[in-house]
Amino acid sequence: MKNQFQDIFDRLKLHAPEVALRDTRQRIVVLKRLLAYILENRRTIQKAVWEDFRKPPTEVDLSEIFVVTSEIRHAIDNLGIWMRRRRIINPVPFTGSRSYLYHEPRGVSLIMSPWNYPFNLAIGPLVSAIAAGNCVVLKPSEISPNTSRFISKLIQDCFDDNEIVAIEGDKLIAQSLLELPFDHIFFTGSPAVGKKVMQSASQHLSAVTLELGGKSPVIIDETANLSDAAKKISWGKFINAGQTCVAPDYVLLPQNKEKEFLSLLGSEIETRYGNSSKKRHDNPDFPRLINDRHTERLTSLLEQSKKEGCDVFFGGNYDLKEKYLEPTVLRNVGLDSAIMQEEIFGPILPILCYNKLDEALDIINKKSNPLALYHFSRSTKNIEMVNTRTRAGSSCVNNVVVQFNQNHLPFGGVKHSGFGKAHGFYGFRAFSNERSVVVQGRLNPLSLIYPPYGKISDYVVKLLLRFF
Secondary structure (H helix, E strand, C coil): CCCCHHHHHHHHHHHHHHHHHHHHHHHHHHHHHHHHHHHHCCCHHHHHHHHHHHHHHHHHHHHHHHHHHHHHHHHHHHHHHHCEEEEEECCCCHHEEEEHHHEEEEEEEEEEECCCCCCHHHHHHHHHHCCCCCCEEEECCCHHHHHHHHHHHHHHHHHHCCCHHHCCCHHHHHHHHHCCCCCCEEEECCCCHHHHHHHHHHHHCCEEEEEECCCCCEECCCCCHHHHHHHHHHHHHHHHHHHCCCCCCEEEEEEHHHHHHHHHHHHHHHHCCCCCCHHHCCCCCHHHCCEEEEEHHHHCCCCHHHCCCCCCCCECCCCCCCEHHHHHEEEEECCHHHHCCCCCCCCEEEEECCCCCHHHHHHHCCCCCEEEEECCCHHHHHHHHHHHHHHCCCCEECCCCCHHCCCCEECCCCCHHHHCCCCHHHHHHHHHEEEEEEEEECHHHHHHHCCCCCHHEEEEEEEHHHHH
């Protein structure tokens, strides 16, 4: 049976060599057109995301639009350098030749984006794919339908349909797309679905970038500024109602600091979202959860944790009909409790205590490698200790979440939190094949070791083994 999207794929495949030949100037023209369209339609983007899960306009500007426009501007400013062939130093045996590294487009790429940052996580990878010279099929999430409809219109308005196509639909549509022999697949989502994507990609040996997730911990050590930590954690955890892949998932802090930190954290949440349950419920700056299924999962997780002995220090109220769960902080959380067995991906923050920093590191290292690790400290020794004795996709010291938007650094996970990197040059590289080229000149010292072998070739080999 013919795949329903085979004709689209074949059309892009046929056009890919032409797109690959575009020079820096031509690719920048496309990126500028995309940038202009986004800025012209800023209010429409805000409205679409609000309709999906009541995300406030300012938060849409900061976490959806600005992240993408800064990515585009960064690519425009640096694309000439990224595309330039790099001269590579030759070792002595290659005397007489020249070595180069080229970045060539992979070809036709599939981008599958999630619902939690429906604009940012769809268009961000698209910027890298365009910069690298690829044709693209973009599959936005059906769980955020209003934003997905806007993205489809953006693709139709900005691009030739021989070059970039948006395809909306459910998981059956996604499965059909994964049956096609894409040159590269860029997937953002859960580890469970990431495994299925990787399995499908293996059928065609497609290259894969997986941005997944995991339980991103926060360590607060004895030297930390607790007030500063409470302020930043309350922001990074509850922005987007906790539906953020790099959100702090749980906090580890010294036993003797718990009472003070919890008091500061509660005050910060009240300052940000209201000093009563009703005010927090009515606050327009706090988004809703994406759908009923996600709401039921989180509220069930909360109730199960309470049955297991976790105490609700702050919040805990919810409204299933409105898909609302207020900012919630749990204490007396056991390592075996339900809330510690999976990524929370919502506005629930467990607080765990330790006596020695080694205990905190043991807790982290017994879990899968997280997408992010956060550490609040004023001790250089402790910072170095945490960075060298843990593994994570990214780390941030004395702040949370902000590393995602550092376009000069690679962003991505490790093992269960994903692999492959994104953003800036690293996103450009993800959608490129790094091609090695050696150009041999007239002088070729290696010809001395061609057969038939004799004294000269034996002598040359001995030199190679000894010195090179």
